Amino acid sequence: MKQLCDKKQMRLWALILGILFLPYAWVLAADNITVGNDTFFSDGSSAVINDIRVVIDGAPDQQESCAAMAKRLIRLHPGDPINEGTIRTTIEALKLSHRFSAIHVDSISESEGETLTFTLTPYRIIKDIRIQGKYPLFERDILNQMTLYPGDPYTRADLSAQTGAIIERYKREGYIGTQVSVKALRDHGDENTVILVDIDKGPHYVLGTLTFEGNRNVSPNALKWRMRVWRAALVPGIGRFSEYRLKKDLDSLLKYYRRKGFADADLSYRIDDPDNSHQVNVTVQIQEGRRYTVVFEGNRRFWNLTLKKDVVIFTDGNRSNIGVRKSVQNMKDRYREAGFLDARIKAEATDVPGNQADIHRLRFVIQEGPKTVVDAVTIAGNQTLSETEIRKQLLTRPPTIFHDGAFVPETLEEDIYAVTTLYMKQGFQERTVDPDVKFSEDNTGAAVSLKINEGPQTKVRSIAINGLTVLPETAARKVLVHKIGDPFGKAALDAEKEAIASLVSEKGYPHATVNASVNYSEDRTQADIAHDIDPGPLVSLGEIFVSGNLRTTEKVIRRELDVQPQSPLSLRSLHDGQRRLRDLDIFHGVSYRTFGLKEKEETVNL
Structure with a gap:
């Protein structure tokens, strides 16, 4: 192994970040950083920087501007000690600029110190996305399926990722074997890229026959008219069959069946292999299940129409009897909120006499029990706050013209919290509010008392x-x-x-x-x-770098941003500037990053 103390040998750190950066997700992973012979002066030597050089591996018209930007982003200076942390921080700054697709760092040891050479490959920016053959979809429909947008950095790996989502979108519209070609063309006169999306939709499926199995209580015609795929097939020449829409139609039919009382209904479909004519024959398989009718017995406090709102089997179904159990719980909650603390509700399903066995009557048998009414609310122990102030916080109170006086334990808990909060706002840090409830023998009345210990007012x-x-x-x-x-x-x-x-x-x-x-x-x-x-250190705003603006001049962006370099950093001003740029409604998105803020640098670039 070569000795790092030898100042004349060349050290190649192979900090090659040939990373095809995603437009908005920038992560510096340790696996992307490799070091030539040893890891950043593991022998304990304290090397310093002698010189920093920037080489732009790009078109001549990019070199001057990219080099100037890179020099401002590199937070290293001659005389600084060099270590892994400073190198990683510098690389992160270059990545956040969204300007460089590859970063290569070389180090040459000289007698005066280390000479660092940053070789940077500029991104090609997506200038425009042109779509051919998009009908019957709109351009916005295609762009919504893509992860690229004008102004994003271009990477070759992104192209292949676009085709799958576009093909799937046309498949939803009923097209067969859609072919999508996504190419990158260099725009004449600059280094930007134009993305060309060429779509060959291919033929589309058409609906052949639509049949139903298992529909004993609803006619086929009634079902067909509720299906969009069938109505579309009535239009000659343009009626495309879409399995995506078929699934939507089945969801609609399921809701229809439930509204008619078939809470156990289940629908599925089968598509026969299409022939050369691209016609598809669809069979909708229906398991209607039992048809429910609902009756209520024993309810005196609430009307049938009111309780029927709590029955969910006609909207959510009744798989594994969950719908019935949820309906019972909803009605219990309604009764409890009305003061019926001991209400009992039981659901019974029975065959309707004289009818088919698959028609069931769902009978909710209700034992309401006594309604508990607040007889009185007494307050004791309050010395600073008046009883009137405290009662204003209470929803638990005896009956009045506009209040039925029902006693609800959960409401009392909320009242205790409200009174406690009132005391806390008045400076009583050690206050306690203890409730006590005494019920009458028949549980029709409840006497509520609140015992308050105010403690000192601070x-x-x-x-x-x-x-x-x-x-x-x-x-x-x-x-x-x-x-x-x-x-x-x-x-x-x-x-x-x-x-x-x-x-x-x-x-x-x-x-x-x-x-x-x-x-x-x-x-x-x-x-x-x-x-x-x-206060911590004073932080100034450093350089402002703008990327992704191809049609809007940087002057307009800086004007709306309304922050100036070398001014004190104001995060609120940055948020306000971002909001103003978004309000222009001419950008797909506006985001910003600050570099150096987390590291508590004195100057933060934007």
Whole structure:
């Protein structure tokens, strides 16, 4: 093994990233980085960079602009120590530019240090996608099946991936043996690429005969008129048969059967092998199952029409009796919400006397039981908040003109949460609300009592903002939720932290952190709040690189983006610029990436 300490030997790191990058998914995998003899100075030597060279392996008209961009993206400088981390960071920046299809890094050891040579192969950009033979589909239908779009980097591997989805789309329309050719043509006068999609649809299937098996209660004509594939076949010359639409038709027929009461219905189909005339004969196989009729017994509180809304077998079916069980549960929930806590519902299926055995009557036998009504709600232990304020939070209450007074345990739980939240907002951090319910002997009445232990009310005595150097303290105090003398709340404290951090971040400190601490008095009636701010490093916006714009000038994009290099980095401004570009409604998509933000660099490229 050659010794790395020998400064005169040439070290080839073989950092060949001959990666055909996807347009939007950029991942730097360790397997794509190989090293010549040893892995980044494993012997512990501390090599430094002597010089950096950039070679563009592309057309002459690309070399100057690509080289200038690469030099701005390479975050290495003569005199910097060289290691695996710095190389990987630089490669990631070059990849994020969406400009280079291959990155090759060589290192030559010299007495003054390492000379790095970056050999970069520029992408060819897709300038346009031209589609021939698309009828009867629209161009948008074809583009929606493709993973390429004008402005994307071109890679040869992407071409073969386009044909399958397009062929499948035409197959859905009923075409047989569709042939799709996707070629890349270099546009005259530049290095961009035009994608040519040539479609030969081929012949299409037509419907021959449509027959039904097992339909004892619905006539074939009634079924045919509900099928789109059959109606399309009535139009001479243009009626294409599509298996995709056949499946949609069967879904529609299944819903039709269920609406007619056949909750156990099941439909399938068989397509006979087409002959040379491309006619297909379709047989729809139907298992109608039992036909259900629904009756309710014992229901006095709700009408039959109301309870029928809870029966799902006519919409969801009844496979493995799941539909019946779900219907029973829905009705139990309805009764419980009305105060019938002990309602019992049983479903029974019986043959209808004098009719065929496959017609069943589904009988829901209901024992409603007593309705539990709130007799009274008493509140005890409240000293600071009035009983009126507390009652406004309660949905559990005795009957009134517009309220039936039904007692529902779940509603009481929500009421307890509402009262607890009310106290918390008023600064009672140690409050407790304990409910107690006493039922009458016949369970028709419920007496509800709420026992409240307020605990001390904590109010804000002082608010300190420490470490704020990037903007006036008055600006930060404007976003505070708490004021001196206000009740203290933890939720308000968290909101203040976020608001202050956002203010500081917009001044060019995206790594700002705010740590909030609270000191309570001995009796916990007063709280001193301190917001300690660490702004982190000042970050400036560096270079702005734009890619994918073939028809829109970069000037227009920069104008709408409305951010300037060397200005303090504002993530909100970047989001606003992205929104303005999307609002132009002329782009397929607008996305941006920041390089250097995660690494906490002082300058972040966009």
